[in-house]
Amino acid sequence: MPADPMTPLLDRKLVFVTGKGGTGKTTVASALALLAASRGKRVLICEIDGKGELAGYYEAPPTAFKEKEVQPGLFAMTMDTEASLREYLKLQLRVPIVGRIGPVAKAFDFLAAAAPGVREILTVGKLCFEVRDNGWDMVVVDAPASGHIVGQLAAPQAVNGLVKVGLIRNQTDWMLEMLSDPAVTALLAVCTPEEMPVTETIELAVRIREETTVQLAGVVVNRVLPELFGRQEEAVFDALALPEPLAELDHLVAGDAGPVLEAARLAVTMRRTRATHLERLRSGIDPAVPLLYLPFLFTRSHGLRTTRQVAESLGEELGY
Amino acid sequence: MAGRAPKKKDPTPPAPTMDSLLATKEIAVACGPGGVGKTTTAAASALMAAVHHGSKVLVLTVDPAKRLANALGLDGIGNTEHRVPDSAFKRAGLKPRGELWAAMLDTKESWDSLIRHHAPDEQTRDEILANPLYQNISGRFIQSHDYIAMERLYEIHSAAEYDLIVVDTPPTRNALDFLDAPERLADFFSSRLLRWLIVPYRSKLVNVATKPFYQISDRILGTEFMSDISEFFILFQTMYDGFVERSQAVGRLLSDRRTTFVVVSTLEATPLREAEFFAEQLNERKLHLGAIVLNKVLPDYLQGRAGAKVAEAMKDRAEELAAGLAPSVGAGDPGLADPTQIARVLTEVADSYLNFQIVALREMEERATLAVAPDVLATVPFFDTDIYDLTGLLRLGEQIWG
Numbered sequence: 094m095p096a097d098p099m100t101p102l103l104d105r106k107l108v109f110v111t112g113k114g115g116t117g118k119t120t121v122a123s124a125l126a127l128l129a130a131s132r133g134k135r136v137l138i139c140e141i142d143g144k145g146e147l148a149g150y151y152e153a154p155p156t157a158f159k160e161k162e163v164q165p166g167l168f169a170m171t172m173d174t175e176a177s178l179r180e181y182l183k184l185q186l187r188v189p190i191v192g193r194i195g196p197v198a199k200a201f202d203f204l205a206a207a208a209p210g211v212r213e214i215l216t217v218g219k220l221c222f223e224v225r226d227n228g229w230d231m232v233v234v235d236a237p238a239s240g241h242i243v244g245q246l247a248a249p250q251a252v253n254g255l256v257k258v259g260l261i262r263n264q265t266d267w268m269l270e271m272l273s274d275p276a277v278t279a280l281l282a283v284c285t286p287e288e289m290p291v292t293e294t295i296e297l298a299v300r301i302r303e304e305t306t307v308q309l310a311g312v313v314v315n316r317v318l319p320e321l322f323g324r325q326e327e328a329v330f331d332a333l334a335l336p337e338p339l340a341e342l343d344h345l346v347a348g349d350a351g352p353v354l355e356a357a358r359l360a361v362t363m364r365r366t367r368a369t370h371l372e373r374l375r376s377g378i379d380p381a382v383p384l385l386y387l388p389f390l391f392t393r394s395h396g397l398r399t400t401r402q403v404a405e406s407l408g409e410e411l412g413y
Numbered sequence: 414m415a416g417r418a419p420k421k422k423d424p425t426p427p428a429p430t431m432d433s434l435l436a437t438k439e440i441a442v443a444c445g446p447g448g449v450g451k452t453t454t455a456a457a458s459a460l461m462a463a464v465h466h467g468s469k470v471l472v473l474t475v476d477p478a479k480r481l482a483n484a485l486g487l488d489g490i491g492n493t494e495h496r497v498p499d500s501a502f503k504r505a506g507l508k509p510r511g512e513l514w515a516a517m518l519d520t521k522e523s524w525d526s527l528i529r530h531h532a533p534d535e536q537t538r539d540e541i542l543a544n545p546l547y548q549n550i551s552g553r554f555i556q557s558h559d560y561i562a563m564e565r566l567y568e569i570h571s572a573a574e575y576d577l578i579v580v581d582t583p584p585t586r587n588a589l590d591f592l593d594a595p596e597r598l599a600d601f602f603s604s605r606l607l608r609w610l611i612v613p614y615r616s617k618l619v620n621v622a623t624k625p626f627y628q629i630s631d632r633i634l635g636t637e638f639m640s641d642i643s644e645f646f647i648l649f650q651t652m653y654d655g656f657v658e659r660s661q662a663v664g665r666l667l668s669d670r671r672t673t674f675v676v677v678s679t680l681e682a683t684p685l686r687e688a689e690f691f692a693e694q695l696n697e698r699k700l701h702l703g704a705i706v707l708n709k710v711l712p713d714y715l716q717g718r719a720g721a722k723v724a725e726a727m728k729d730r731a732e733e734l735a736a737g738l739a740p741s742v743g744a745g746d747p748g749l750a751d752p753t754q755i756a757r758v759l760t761e762v763a764d765s766y767l768n769f770q771i772v773a774l775r776e777m778e779e780r781a782t783l784a785v786a787p788d789v790l791a792t793v794p795f796f797d798t799d800i801y802d803l804t805g806l807l808r809l810g811e812q813i814w815g
Contacts, residue, residue, distance in 0.1 A: 114447015115684060146683060238447055255545060256638045288799045290448070321761050325749075329742060329758045332749050338741040345734050348723040352714035356769050357762040359712070362797035391768035393775060395682055 099381070102310055102411060103129055105279045106224045107271065109234045109307070111242040111297070112283030113290045117315040120395075121283045121387070122235040123150035124403035130167035131404065132413070134230035137223055141172045141216060141236055141245075152397045174212050177219040184222075213248035214265065221268045224277070239282065239297045246272065246280070246305040272307050279310035284374070286314055286367035295377035302379075309382050313407075314371065316389040318364040321357060330357065385410040429788045430815030434703045435462045435577060438673045440570060440666070441703065444582045444591075445677040445691065446684040450708040453800055454677045454793075455581040456481060457810035460513055460803065465814075467510035468576035473566065475518045475583045484802045485515040492519045492526075494569070497803075505803035514575065518583070523561045531652040531659075546645040559583060559591035560660070567663040592698065596664055673703030676787070680710055680776035685783070692785040704789035706813055707780065711795050715773035720766060727763040731756040791815060 102108065102125075110122035119140070126138040137160055140147040148156050153163035158177075160170040224232050236242050244251075249265040249272065256262045272278050282297055284290040294312060301309050322330055332338060334354050342350045375384065387406045392399050427433070435441060435458060443455040452474050459472035471494060472485070482488050485497055494516040502509055525542060532538035541547050559582075566580050582591050649656075666672060674695050678688035688705065695702045714720060727734060735755035743750025780792075793812040800806055 115449060115679070115681075119683075144687070255641070258637065288801075319765075321765055322758065326754060326758050326761070328746070329749050329751075329754055330762065332742045332745060333738065333755070333758060335745075337744070338738055341738055341741050342727075342734065345737055346723050346726040346730075348719055348726070350723050350727065352717065352720045353724045353727065353762060353766045355712075356715055356720075356766045359795070359797055360765050360769065363795075366798050391771050393771060 099308075099310060099383075100276045100279075102279060102281070103132065103134070103231070103413075105231065105277060105310070106229070107220060107232050107234070107278040108310075109236040109242065109246065109278075109280045110283060111236045111239050111280065112313075112315075113240075113293045114238050116283045116285045116290050117387075118238065118283045119146055119150060119235050120400065120403055121281070121313050121315065121407070122233055123147060123400050124407050125281070126167055126169075126231075126233040127151075127164060127400055128404040128408050128411075128413075129231045129233070130164055133166070135166050135168075135228070136231045136233060137168045137170065137227075137229045138233045138235065139170050139172055139220060139223075141234060142238075145171070147171070147235060149396065150400045172216050172219065174215045177215045181215065181218060181222075211252075213245050214252050214261065214268075217245060217248055217268060217272070218264060221271050224271065225267075236280075239293050242280070242297070243300045243304050246301070246307050250306070269306065272305070275308040275310070278307055280307050281311050281313060282309060283313045283315055285316045286370045286374070288370060291370045291374045291377075294374060298378050298382070309379075311383045311385050312374065312378060313385045313387060314374070315387045317371075317386050318360060318367060318389050320364065321361055327361070330354075330361075334358070431458065431461070431704055431706075431789050431791055431813050432465065432815055434673060434789055435579075436466055438703070439575075439577060439671040440566065440669075441577065441579045441673050441675050442566075442582060442667075443580065443675045443677055446687040449677050449679045449684050449688075450793075451677045452581045453481065453806070453809060454675070454706050454708065454813065455579045456485065456515075457800075457806045457813060458675070459515075459577070459579040460806050461810040461814050462577050462579070463511040463513035464507060464509045464807075464810075466576070469512045469514070469574070470577045470579065471514040471516060471569065471575045472579045472581070473516050473518060473562075473569065474581040475562065481801060481806075482517070484806065485513075487515050487517055492516065492522045494574075501803055505807060507803065507807065511576070516569075518562055518565060520561050523565050527561070527564060528652075531655040533651045537648055537651050541645075541648050544641075544645050544648065546641060560594035560597075563591055563594060563663045563667065564659070567659070567666050570666060592667065592694075592700070594660075596660070668698070668700055670701065673701045675704045675706060676702065677706045677708060679708050680779045682779060685779055689784055692787065696785070702785065702787045704791060705783075705785070705787045706791045706793060708793045709795045710780075710792050711769060711773040711776055715766070715770050716777055721770055724763040724766040724770075727759045728767075731759045731763075734759055789815065 108125065110118055110125065112118035112121070122138060126136050130136045138147065140156065145155055147169055148154060148163070151163040151167070151169065153161070153169065156163075156169045156171045158170060158173040160168040163169045220232055220234060223229060237245055249269045252261060253265050253269070256265075280301060282294050284294040298309055298312075301307060333342070339350060339354065378384070385407065387403060387410070390399060390402060392402070441455075441458065443451050443458070445451055455474060456472050459470045462468055463470040474482075474485075474487070484501065485495075487495060494514050497513040497515055502513075528541050528547075529538055532541065562580065562583050566578065569575070569578060676688050676692050676695075678684050692702050692705065732752070735752040738755055739750045739752045742755055749755075783790075791813045793809060796805075796809065798805075800809060
């Protein structure tokens with residue numbers, strides 16, 4: 094099968110960002126949205142796991158189901174499946190129950206508990222609806238962690254398998270079409286060069302291919318440590334750390350240089366351990382899927398400044 | 414007489430450690446945000462208890478890294494409990510006083526065995542196991558992981574085979590989900606809605622209050638699917654009492670004083686906030702917050718002002734220092750005596766120190782603002798290599814043990 098050239102990430106309409114917990118999924122999602130907005134696109138970013146963290150990445154007030162502008166051209170929202178159901182009933186079905194929230198909420202609780210996939214379909218449905226009907230250039234999704242994303246993206250198929258007729262069934266068909274189109278929809282997986290994140294990413298890539306119709310459009314390798322030395326420099330470093338030169342260095346700087354050298358040793362070993370995981374990642378992922386490298390940030394805190402730095406690095410990796 | 418020895422006061426009890434905590438509990442639940450080393454912490458704690466307490470310890474893990482699974486002899490082993498062989502201990506130079514057992518949680522298998530246990534007869538059992546909805550729920554339904562982990566814990570604890578069970582909790586969307594899971598399941602089975610749902614397909618008896626619900630459900634999901642659902646729950650109803658009773662028992666076990674919770678985090682802002690929130694929730698529910706374990710903490714030597722001064726000097730005076738150091742650096746290999754190269758190395762080393770110091774100071778700040786007070790606060794340094802055998806686990810365990 095001749096491989097079509099991949100649609101550039103920033104030209105996609107719907108980008109899901111996933112990753113193992115702790116790898117920087119929200120950082121990357123918020124940076125991607127900021128990058129797209131800074132290039133003149135009208136962007137919506139949606140946080141799925143409503144922990145309310147997303148706003149902090151833009152130093153904006155808390156987000157809600159109704160989107161709010163957090164940066165010029167960039168809007169943020171938090172997914173709320175119950176609100177999504179209400180909106181769906183109102184817009185799509187014109188069901189007369191609208192307004193009577195109590196029964197809807199109860200029925201929803203029940204359905205979400207009884208029928209797996211309902212919660213997921215309402216989430217994916219809302220996102221697809223935003224793409225189709227609300228004129229965004231790009232919708233970025235801070236999606237569930239890698240353990241749960243497959244269930245989310247496979248929900249339309251799962252529901253199609255269980256529900257043979259009815260209004261839900263009519264809705265899943267167009268969603269599936271949108272999710273399956275690599276010119277429109279993409280999944281971006283975030284990982285760090287560590288054992289479990291790399292293993293999970295490789296497994297995720299397989300499951301995405303086998304169980305969903307969404308294209309994995311890239312793996313973001315986050316927190317890559319800088320290379321301190323070349324080979325010759327490392328030999329110099331080793332010689333410098335020997336007792337005699339070290340004592341001389343202590344004397345020359347009138348202090349204890351031991352910890353400073355120790356820290357460099359730690360940085361070198363950490364990078365080396367991580368390099369083996371990076372190799373494993375590269376050989377475990379389809380070569381057609383690009384790896385995007387983001388540097389370890391030695392910053393004071395998280396916030397808009399960090400998001401901007403990550404957006405810049407991401408822009409460079411994407412060739413902008 | 415110069416006076417008798419002053420009356421002895423009650424000795425102040427020694428500050429609790431992970432050692433003393435795990436010596437008195439039967440269940441330790443490791444929980445916290447994703448990616449902070451929960452599984453490794455659970456395994457290391459169990460190992461330490463087996464080695465030092467002479468107890469029979471089980472570590473129940475959810476999704477261990479492959480090499481950790483190998484180290485525990487769990488590779489290819491499903492739901493069954495498995496003893497970590499003596500040979501693995503021997504390789505690590507250990508002679509445990511107790512026994513270390515390990516098991517992995519297989520959600521699907523655990524659900525199936527639960528159904529087998531509760532089903533009133535063979536026919537119902539087979540019908541449930543074959544129901545497409547059941548297969549969906551047991552395999553994919555996210556909260557089913559949360560429930561089954563706690564259910565499995567209950568089952569193992571009831572069998573009274575182990576002195577201590579250390580549980581690693583599944584990665585949840587919300588760290589609290591698994592706490593609520595038993596109750597939620599009980600609520601669900603006793604809900605009126607469930608009964609509403611089952612009624613029409615059973616008796617075609619629909620009253621005025623429930624009619625709109627069915628109309629909408631039918632329109633959204635289709636009658637066929639609704640009837641599938643109801644068939645499934647009619648079958649499930651037969652197990653209702655058993656399930657509710659069981660999930661209540663699981664809930665009681667979690668709040669039992671023999672159970673403690675170990676919250677695991679790193680000192681990065683986001684996971685730490687989440688861990689803190691979780692610890693507060695434990696307190697609110699009157700569950701025992703035994704320990705907070707802070708993983709991957711950068712070494713202390715990165716914090717000192719003195720170190721920073723040395724690093725700044727190395728950077729500012731790199732060329733001068735390099736010239737002075739060249740003879741001794743090149744003592745073994747004259748090829749290394751190039752002052753330009755030495756200066757470059759000094760600058761790199763100093764920069765790296767100053768960079769890592771920013772992160773280390775941020776971590777220290779985070780730790781200082783930690784708002785919850787567990788019995789035990791353990792700090793584990795950043796290990797520069799991965800943990801993939803008992804030796805590595807032991808190295809980590811010793812840091813936790815106190």
